[in-house]
Every structure is written in C-alpha cells, then in structure tokens.
Amino acid sequence: MWAVASSRQEAAEDRLRTTARALALAVDRDFGGIVGALSAFATSPALGQDPLHPRDPVALHAQAMRIGQQYAATVAVLAPDGEQVLSSLRPLGIPMARATSSAAVQKALASGQPAVGDLVIGSLSGRPVVSVALPLMDEAGRVAGVTVAAISARRIRDLLVRQTLPQGAFTAATDSRAVLVARSDAEHDRLIGQRAPSENVRQFIGREGGFYRGVSLDGREHVFGFAAVPAAEGWTIFVGEPAAHFDAAWRGPLLVLLGSSAVALLLGGLAATLAARRILRPVQHLSHHAQALATAGAKVMAANIPPASVAELEVLRLGFAEAEAAVGASAGALRCLNEELETRVRQEVAAREEAQGQLAHAQRMEALGQLAGGIAHDFNNVIQAVGGGAKLIEGSADNPARVRRIAAMVREASGRGAAVTRRLLAFSRRADLRAEPLDGQDLLVGMQEVLSHTLGGGIRVEVEVEAGLPPPLADRGQLETVLVNLAANARDALEGQGTITLSATAALVAGENVGVPPQLRPGAYVCLSVRDAGVGMSPEVLARATEPFFTTKPKGKGTGLGLAMARGFAEQSGGALAVESEVGSGTSVSLWLPVADEEPQATGHQAADGATDASHRHGRLLLVDDETVVRDITAEGLRAAGFTVRAVDGAGEALAALEAGDEVDLLVSDLSMPEVDGLTLIQEAQRRRPGLPAILLTGYATDAAELAMGGALSGTFSLLRKPIDARALSDRVAVLLEARQADRKVRNVVPE
Template identity: 40%
Template sequence: MDAPFLLFAPHGRDAEVIRLVLDEVGLITETCADLPALCDGLTKDITALILSEGALLRSGMEPLVACLDAQPPWSDLPVLVITARGNRSASKARWAQLLRLGNVTLLDPPLHAEALQSAAQSALRARLRQYRTRALLADIEQANDELEGRVAERTRSLQTEMRERRKAEEALQQAQKMEAVGQLTGGIAHDFNNLLQVMLGNLHLLRGALSADEPLLRHVAMAITAGDRAAALTRHLLAFARRQPLAPRSLDLNALATAMIGLIQQSVGESIRVETVLADGLWRTWADANQVESALLNLAINARDAMPDGGRLRVETSNTVLDETVSDAQGDILPGRYVLLRITDSGSGMPPDVLERAFEPFFTTKPIGQGTGLGLSQLYGFARQSGGHAAIRSQPGQGTTVSLYLPQHDGVEGADTPSDAAEAEPQDPSRNDETILVVEDEALVLMLWVEALEGQGYHVLQAAEPEAAVAILKSDAAIDLLVTDVGLPGMTGRDLAALARGLRPGLRVLFVTGYAHYAALEPDSLGTGTRMLSKPVGVDTLQITVRGLLDGDSA
C-alpha cells in the first residue's frame, strides 16, 4: 500500500530516527512541519498518524480532534502517540486528552525500533481492512444506485403502461357505451320508422284521394311535412347507430373539399378565414359522397358557432397509417391505411366533460331550439359504418379539431348509385297487370303496401311471415316481383330472396327496410334485378321503384 504515515514530531533527530526505522520495513512516511499541514494531510489517503506528545501539546489538539471527528463512517484512522517520559498514571487527565484522538496507540519511551515497527505494521493492517471496507461500501453504493435506477426506470415504465392501459380501458368503455346507445337508438328508430311508414303512407294515399280544392288537403300537407321531419330525425338516429342506407363510391376527398369550399365560406361568413391544406398524392376512399359533404358542412357550422367573433377554419386532407397501438387505444378500429379529413377551428374549445360526451346523440350545449345534438353523433355513426373512425381533440380556449378517418380504396371511381326515387311519374295503372308478392311482418305496413300497389292495378299476393311466403313461392302462382322487408322473424329478407331465386330464377326483388346496412358499403352486393329502399318509403317512391324494376331497371 502506497499511502504514507504522517509524522508530526519535533524537528531534528527524533523525526529522522522514526523515518529511518520505518523505512527499514518498507513503510513510507511524510513529515508535517506543523499542525495545519497535518490536518491538510488528512484529506488524502494515508495509513496512520505518528505523533509526538510534546509537539501535539505545544500546537494544541482541538483542530486535530475536529478533523478526526469528521472522518467518513468507514474510516477509523490509527494514531500512534509517542508519549513524553514519565509515569502514564501520573496524570489521568492528560491521558484522557490523548484518547480523544480516537483509535490511539500509546507508545512509551524508551521506544525500541522493533516496537515502533510492530505498532506501525499493526496500524497498516488495520488501515488496509478499512480501505477494503471502503471499497466494499463503494461497490454496495454503486449497486444500490444501479438498483434504484432500474427500479425508477421500471416504475416509470409501469406508470406509462398503466396510463396507456387506463386510456385503452376508457376508450373501450366509451366504445362499448356508444355501441350500447347505438343499438338502443337503432332499435327505437327502426320501430319508429314502421310507425312513420304507416302514417306517411296513409297520408299520401289520402292526399291522392282528395280533390285539389278540398279544404282538408292543407291539413294533410301539414301532417306529411311533420312526418317528413320525423323521418329525417330517424335517419340521423340510424346514422349514429350505423344502420343508415349508404350509397358509397370511390371518392377523391381533395376534389370534394375543393368543391365545398365556396359553400363553406358562405356558411361561416366573412369574419372567418377558411384555409385548405390538401395533401398531394391523396389516396382514394370508398364512402358516401353526400354524407361526407354533409359532415363537412355540419362541422363548419359547428366551428362558426364556436367563433362568434371570427377566426380561422382549416380543412386538411392527408394519408395516414394506423398501427395496432392506435387501434388498441381507439377501441375496435382496424389497423391499416386511411384517408384523413381534418377540420380545425380557432374557437372556444370544449372542456373535458363536454368533450367526453360530444358524440352522444341529443347531447348539445346550444340553447333550446338551436340544435338537436345529432350532428356529431351522425358523423361518428357514418364513419364507423364506412369502416373508419372519428375523433375529437379540444381544449378550452385552444379550438377544436375533428378528424374523420375513411379507409383507403384502391379501385377506380365508380358510378353514382341510383337514388331511391326516380324522376319519372308512375305509369298508367291500366297497364300494371303483373303479380307482386309482398312480405312484411308488420300488419299495418303490409296493409299499406298492398293497398298502394293494388291501387296501381297490380295483382298482389301477401305474406306476414317467411313460411307463408315460401309456400306461395313453391306454388304455381305467377310472380313477377318480390317485395320484402329485410328484418323478418325466423329468416332474413335476403335469405328469403335467395330461396325465391332458387325456386324462380331471375325473379326481381325489392327490399324495403329500416336496416339497410346490408348494402351500406358495397352496392354490388345486392346483385342485379334488385333494389333497396329505406323506411319510411313514400307511396309514390314505392310505386315508381316497383314499376322501374318490372321494366328492367336494377341497382
């Protein structure tokens, strides 16, 4: 060990003798000229102190005692004190003072070389044990620091994981809540549509039976207008429930947004600057153009209401890829490639409690009479029904961003899906001599359709359940067209149509339903010779569509 012994003894022969004696056994010494030098030496690695009692008493012990008291816990520096000549027991107070130096060994004169060397080597061994303890403590401290670092890192990782898990659980709970509300809403809307079908259908028949100068005609028109508004409400509900009939086709959102900018600017007013950031090379998407336009316009109007003093509205498009991480955080959205339509305003923003409920149907912060609370819920339902996703990001005072994700479509631009109502007027009933099989489990709706079609001259066969319809289909009766509800008990209308075409190849089919999601994404899925109408269906629309199918028109 290279750490020296610090020697503090009177100058002259005594110090030199001590140095030479220790040098004989390979021990290194350094002589300190005074007490401050000795205290300064304690800040370095040393083996022990060798002190002369006379030199120590002349210089004063207090500074040295203070330095030794400040040693680190692992250190107990050996101190060899060469006492003055005399009887040690002569002054107990004197020896008590020397023992204040701590790990003290008193060497009485006459001091032989062997005794000094033995005491020094004993001090060296003790000091080596202390240095080993220091090294061990350093290793333990380093290991402890590394362990604490790993614990801290793992704790941060667990906290991050727990936050992500909470977000995923909250997203799942929100998705489940929205799904439950959607199922309830869709069921109510479907049942309400059947009631509206009967009311509006009979009102249309009544209007057709009244003369143009009939005073009651005004009241019938008012009732039809109210019924149409109720039908529009159910369409919004079905949109949220992802059960609205869609007419999707391949879309270029850049072209659609560009065409809409003028209308958006007119809708929001001159105090709001409308900006567009349209991505180059934007992928095409497969969606209902009318629904996208309606969503874009509704979002612009919402943004206008959030910026009564003016502001900025930005419409953006981009290509984006959602991975499993985003999919898990957002619920049941599938990973993949999406076209993003994003609308950002600089308005007042939403507090967290409002943001959490923004997609719920009938939830609105607007005054009574100024909003139904169905705009965002309809957007949400449309996005999910189209295989995409909708998200809102907002903070009070920092504006709102609504993002609509629609799946990428690799196909070419498709033709527009024909509208439910044709432009032509119904044909003369005298030429309507075909036979139509009508299948509907709601008795009042069945009666309405039968009366509406018989009023046009058709021969109508009716069935209130699929079993009765199958029996008619297996009979020898001539049937030119099958009109059926989709949601039949025991067998879907689509299954019934497939069975009917197995018995009667080429039979034309008209689906009339409140659950038109069978054709929501792929119009070709209906097949040729097939049309679909969504309840409530106007009597004129039913008659025109039936005539068109019988004349060879199809989806």
C-alpha cells in the first residue's frame, strides 16, 4: 500500500517537474529568438564597422522598428556609458537621455556574450520590462556597445498562459533576484515585482530543477515543480498546484487500499479459523498414528486410523503405508529430477545471455542520451551559422570577397554538422562486436570533440597519445560508447568542474608485470585510459565498482552498469579493465585492448584521387531528388564540374526520359522518395538500359540500403552517404564513367 501511494505521489511530482521543464524550454526558445533577431541586427550592413556611428541610420532605425513590432519590444543601441545612439521609440535626430545601465547591459559588456536581465520598470514606458542585451564589436574585436531589446513582462505571461493546467494551478517566472516576473492567473498584476518568500527561495535558488512544498505570494499552500531557464542565468519557471488537490491524487488510492485490506484481513481470519478446525482433528489422528507406530507397530495402526476429512491429510495417511515402496522408486525420481534441473539450467543460461544483450543495448542508449544535449547544441550552432551566413550572402552580392569568406564559414559549419551525424550513427548501432584496426589518435581526438560539447562548459577534455602508437583491435562503436560512459562518470566525480584526460599508450605483457591486469595473456596491447582528479573511491567501493547495478550515485542518477559493461566489452575484445582510485586523488580507468595485425584503413575520399581533372570531364547525367533545394544545389555542383545535368523530381519523370530515348551516361538518385524509392528506380533504369552506371545517395541512419543491395542490382553501381560535397560526388561520377568507357573499349576489340 505504501509503495502504491509513493508511486502515485512520485508520478504527481514528476508531472509538475516535467511541465516546469517544458515551460522553461519555451521561455528559453523565446529568449533565443530575440537573441537571434538582435544578432541579425548586430550584423546588419547598415550598422557598419563602428556600432556607435551607424553607416545607414535610417535603414538601421527601420530594422529596429521591425524587430520591436515583431517582439513587442523597444530596441536600442547603447554606448558603454549609457548614451543612447538609437531607439525604436524615438525618431532619428531627437536627443535622448542617458539610459540607466541594466543588469543585462552590464553582463553583456563584461562577458562579451548575450545576457538576459532582471525585471525593471521601463524609463519610457513605465511598465515592467525585461532586457535582453547583445554586445556589439568593433573592427578590433572589442566590445564597443550593446544592442538591447526591452520586452514587456506581459510577453512572458502570455507564454505561461498557453499551458493547460488543473483547476486552481498556476505557472510563474522569477528572475535571478527571485522577483516575480510573470504569473499565469489573475494575480499577475497584483503580485508582479514582489520577491518570493525566503523559505521558498532556499528551496530553488541555484538548482536546475526539482520539487518542494511552500506558501505562495498569495498566502496559500501549494506544491511547486520548478526548472531553470538555460539561456537566462538565475531565471526559474514554476508550476504550482494547491496542496489539497495534489494530496488528493495519492491519498484516495491509499484509503481505498486500507479499506479493502481490512475487509480482506477479516474474511481471511474467518476462513482460517474454519480451515484450522477442519484440519486439527485429522492432525490429532496422525499424531496418535505416530505414537502407535512407535509402540504397537504399523499393523495395529492400519486398523485403528480413521480416514482424514482433508484430502491432503488423507494422502499423508496413505503415504505411511506406501513409504517403503516409495524408497525403492526414489532412484528413478532422482534421475528425472536431474534431467529437469539440467533443462532449467540451459533455460537460465539462455535467458541470462539475452538479458546481457538487452543490458548492452540499454547502456548504448544511456550513452546516446548523454550525447543528446551536446548534439542539439552543435546542430543549433550549425543552423545558426548556415542561416545567418546565407542571409549575409544575399545582402553582399556586390562584395565578392565577403561572399567567399562567408561561404567558407557556412561550408565549415555544414562539415561540423556532418561530423556530428557520423558520430551519432556510430553510437546508434545495435549489433555484435565487429572488431577492426583503429587509429588511436583519430579516435581520441574525435572523442575530445564530442565530449567537449557533451560534458558541460566546466569540463575540459585533454588528449595524450604516445608517438608511434600501434592500432588497437576493437569495435569502434562499442568502444566510443564505453569512453562516453567513463567520461560521464569522471564528470560526476569532478562535480562538473575540472579536467578529464584521455590517453593512449602501447604496452608489452610478458609474464607478471607490475600494474597490468593479471588476466591478460602475454602479447602486445594498447592501454586507453580516462583519468580525473575527482573525489576518488574508497577501497571498499573500489572492490565492488565493476559489479553490475552497484552504484554510489543517488537514486535516478545512475544505473550501476557503466563499469560492468566496460569490463565486459574489454574482456570480450580479448583485453581487460583496470581501475585505480584513491579518495581525494581521483580515478583512472584503463582499457587494455590487443594490438591489431593490420593498419587501420584510411578515411576520406582517397578512392577518387585518380579521377579525371574537372576541366576535362564530360558526360550526360540524370539527377533524381524530390527535395528541390538539394536537387538544385547538387545539379549546380555537377555542372560546375563540367557535366551536362538534367534534374527531375521523381522516378516517374526519370523513367519517362529513358523511355523517350534521352541520352544518359549515368544516373544519380536519392534513396528516400515518395511512391518509388531510389533503389527501385535504379533497378528499373538498368532493366531498360543494361550496364547504365548509377549512384545512390542516402542519408539513412541504418544499414537498410546496404542490406537491400544483396543481389538486387546489376551493372556498375556506387552507394554514397549524405552529406557529400560536390567535388567528392563529381570524382565518383568521373571514376564510374571512365570505368564504363574502359569496359566498352575491351568489348569492342576484335580478335585477330
């Protein structure tokens, strides 16, 4: 009953925390949109190189007015001393008073980063407002001023009001001083600007999220779920529900269970009394039977024992007479029991192997979840860079140098997005170990890039790789999963602040070596280590650290599977795991992996190095892709490489062109398209034109495309992963066309 009541209460608490997190993200996205608008404003050509002396004040003032209308805000440009250079509330040329420096402006000037301030009363509007400030840089990269958007507190309230809540519940937002900025109910206008009660502030100040019970500003007892707003330092979003409604959600089921349990106990007691009376008499008879068996013998007892009224006791009475015969048959029963036991052992072993596979998959998913925040951060940066760069290129058509520079930055950002995708695919695989030779330097540098965005801003990741390191033999995806989990443990030990070192050294094991796991066989190994200077482990904890489900973390913060799975991976790979730790001195976890007999295969596009020079390329290509932007950009890249390209948006138009007799030297098709996919299109095209070379482009995150290839296609064929740049695609096209020409020459040779 207590477990049921606790689960109901925990579910209700989790509902409040989840709602608060969702609202915090909504407010965070709104602030992010304002920062994005200010960023576009700060990079406007009308601003020029000197923010305090705009190049085109009229155009800049018009842009500030548009941003102000979009976000119901006042947009201004301020000098460091508070002088107003421009304001959307004042026409150009009208002198403006020096503005009071808000917390957001001070943060932006000091840090050089966007900042969200606290609730203040606007000097011009006289209404409660919140300032979002973005620093403006001069040519030397110094902060020359700030652009500020003062948004009304009503905008925050409108975001909170959209959330559907139970009767009597409300949502609220406080700034870094714990002052109420907005509240979703009718108390907003009366309570705005008041500081939260001090006993409540102690519950949520400085925390990312949680749950507590307290008295709200309106004097009523509520339960609160809260979450911090990521983009606004010190801001907190609350979801409050009346304590009476909250308690009713779990007390009702508890009372029902108590009542039903009392009834069941009463009925059970009555039934037990009746059953006891029915059983007691035959038991007394059996007691007399035992005494007579000891004195007068079984023959006397057989005539004197009355039948038992309980079937089980009657069986027991007859069993006395059959005991001797049963002893003779016991040997056969033991054999049957042994066979049954062996069957159960086999079933348990199979179940354990299946459970281990599920645990391995669960561990991979846990590692993927830890990467989610960092991956989202990376993709947001890529989207910001590409979108902002494209807009800047649109406005810089008369400046080729600037266009080339911005285009290079956009290309670099898209490359970062492709790298994140490749690493995400490696973590999402679910398969048995596929060992391959690995480049230790490349592996750890790649992990450094991923972990730097995953573990938090307070963690620095360093890499130390021994010169001339031989390649280790392991499954890359599984190894990266293990390294992510070990790094996450190190971050927790450092409490989010410190340095984690990833190192790789070569070692030769021969006999008994000091500091080498005893289970390692003699041979050459690569030792990959994850070190931290955190709290460390006591000898008692260290002795159990690799046991499955053993963890010292609070409930819900860890599964206890990280080191256990790391040890299983190392041993399955032919190596071992070693853990060294001391309280106050940190922890070092080492993975010993065997050295591969072969060198790791080179990456990149080396296969296309021998492709024809772009100036000599020619050929007629048929490009099929249902995405207009992707199709047009791909076609332009191929045309720039010297090819003649006809681009169509679907398989129907492509097959119609082939039926009409259009000259096509090579087919390039996307895999995922409506109605007819790229794989089917290539099959139909090669059926109509045998030997037609084809390239299939896919951005799928699974191996479905490769699995579908087996026996499905004929002729020259190549599979490429998206994203791929125009040069690499052009090189692959040139290689396939050259191969086709060479094949035609061989078949056209007439034997003498």
